[in-house]
Amino acid sequence: MRFVLVHSPLTGPQAWGPTAAVLASRGFEVTRPALPPWAALAPPFYRSLAAVTAAQYLGQDGPYVLVVHSGAGGLAPALAATGGEVAAVLYVDAIPPHPGRSWFDTAADALAQSLRDKAEEGCVPAWDQWFPPDALGSLLPDEAQRKAFLAGLSPTPLAWLEEPAPEVELPEHVGWGFLRLSKAYEREAGEARRLGWPTLRRDLHHLAMATHPQETVDGILALTRLLGLKP
Template identity: 55%
Template sequence: MRLILLHSPLVGPACWGEVPAELGARGYDAQVLALPPWDQVARPFYPALAAAVAQGIEADDVLVVHSGAGGLAAPVAALAEGRLAAVVFVDAILPHPGRSWFETASAPLGEALRAAATNDRLPPWDQWFPPGAIAGLTPEGPLREAFLGELGPAPLAFFDEPAPALDVPPSLGWSYLRLSKAYEAEAGEARRLGRPTLRLELSHLAMMTHPEEVVSSLVQLVRRAPR
């Protein structure tokens, strides 16, 4: 079994911090999969991004998705054609078949982002928040610099594009790890659907600041995944 760690399309693989090393120290095979840069992604975006992920999936892999990567879980599962063993959503949006990202976000956020767009591109993710907000969620030093260095503008069209009319197959077990209160609604929905759910009172980027706690919870969920 191998854990494939997938970052949001809005950030880069550095968001996983020391989680891969911590998983390795506990005897787990873990790989961070990097999404291609936007200038190498053809429309429609969801199928193109999902295909880039699915080609790296091997039999019995567990897909671990963070934040906006949750929207890719269903099309990746479909393209992986039964190779996935399970999916773990980590402070992530849930699949939203037929709806765009903007339709899943609050109206005020959507309006603010559209107003901030330049040349049909949204500003880098750290600029969505007040100055210093992201710095407060990340550790000082090289890891923060690596994380910030991977951020860049994103095409507005991606946020307007409806996700494929797919959901995670009923035969594929999935679970939810909530890191921050911002994703309580998603954790509550996972619990309502009877999916294994754990909650930590940390932050959205807790992988970078509290890798041990995140991995401990992640391992619990992976162990409970059906085989």
């Protein structure tokens, strides 16, 4: 079984590095797709992002367990529908499916308005600039790791944040689960439970896959087993 770790379009694949290493050390095959620069994509962004991401793992040995983080949650339905042997989709502190609604529609009103106010030349600032200056340092205290993470960030097109997620029918054979890493995603965890998904909670933080990879992998594997798969 192959785990495909999909990073948020707001960040880069660096955050998944430690978790990918732990999965590999436990004998699992791991793919960590990297999304291209926004300038290389064109609207509709959701479908473009899904196509580019899927192209990096389709054709490899399956079945696949897609593991999506944060803003990649909105991409997951399109990814699961692209073909290949997708057995399960695990949301890790991620936004549940929101067909017909935009990223802005899922965000708190204050955050959405703040980002619109900060937009310049059609883009909002890079993700780390959405928060107080010391916020990222508290999540990623290791300087080298923090610098690597920052290197994967860039301004984000306002058009993507405003674009409604496509209407995609969720494949019936695919299992869906939710791993909550931070209290900030308690609302999303509650929505996952309302959808009938197995849901696990860890009191860590939003980037815990980078700083607590063992605990993150334990949660991923536990969810996989709850969905009836044998990792």
